[in-house]
Amino acid sequence: MSDIAISIEKVGKRYTLSHKRNGEAYTTLRDVIAVQAMAPIRAIGKTMRAWSGSNGHASALAPSKESVEQFWALKDVSFEIKQGDVVGIIGRNGAGKSTLLKILSRITEPTEGRIRIRGRVGSLLEVGTGFHPELTGRENIYLNGAILGMARAEIKAKFDEIVAFAEIEKFLDTPVKRYSSGMYVRLAFAVAAHLEPEILIVDEVLAVGDTEFQKKCLGKMEDVSHSGRTIIFVSHNMAAVTSLTGTCALLQSGKCVFFEETQEAVGRYLSSIQSQEARYEASPTVGRPSITRVEAFCSQPGSVHESGAPMRVEFDLYHPERMPKAGL
16 A cells, blocks of 8 residues: 555646736726616617717727736646655745645645545644634534544544643634634644544644644644654744654745755755845946845844844945046
8 A cells, every 4th residue: 555645746726817907997896887887878879880880989988908817826846745744835925835735625626737635634724714603613623523524423532632722611602703813723723633634734824823822733743743644834934844844845936846854945945035035136227326236144044133243235336427436
């Protein structure tokens, strides 16, 4: 029997984006009503122009057109995760991390490629994902267990443990729409971690909780990993990623550019942040003095600067005319 829990083969996800033309206002409800109200007048005008043979200038009343762009949030992503592995997924905002997790969680389908998953998947993505706001905390625990394919007896056996971990005993029979974001996350993580899915997917949503709860969650994920279950962990907290995961996928602009040992993946990620965020470049302004480059050199790698330490800043200045050398 294969030991591969998740196989991702050339997966891509494409979205269609609509853009307004330059200077064109966005369509409002008032615009829609006005266009519909003018429809009979346009029809009469069109008929009259047809009779008279005049082209007229009716284009001003025509609905505005939008330009359409095809945007690939993911493109040609491939890697495999073995059963029992704890894998991190890192990258800058917009790199495609959350899109990949939504595909793995079957929330959305890939545009191309194939994913094969062996085992039940428990996901903790955005706050409130998988919860029905009108149901109570108690009812949502049973609902999530049923979604995972668990029998009521299995859920009942874990129920007290879930409630104790989430620390929401007083609000157990309150509709979750009245929960704070912190309460939402505590209950959602407790359900996802304790109902024993073979694969646990956790997004950056843990950042909503307080420091003590984050430590508690990381400890629970370590326990889950030791039990032989597979974990996929997405976070911008490189210390948490390094301590929890052994392998890491680095995403850049929707592509997986590195999938190896976590320490090296984190090093590459921090280097990319330093090269992109600590340097500014621009084309010179024609006919006017302008700054074309600014680069900051911090005291620590990854654009981290220690308080009180010296920092070097370099910049290039463009001037349209030749400048005399400064006197010594």
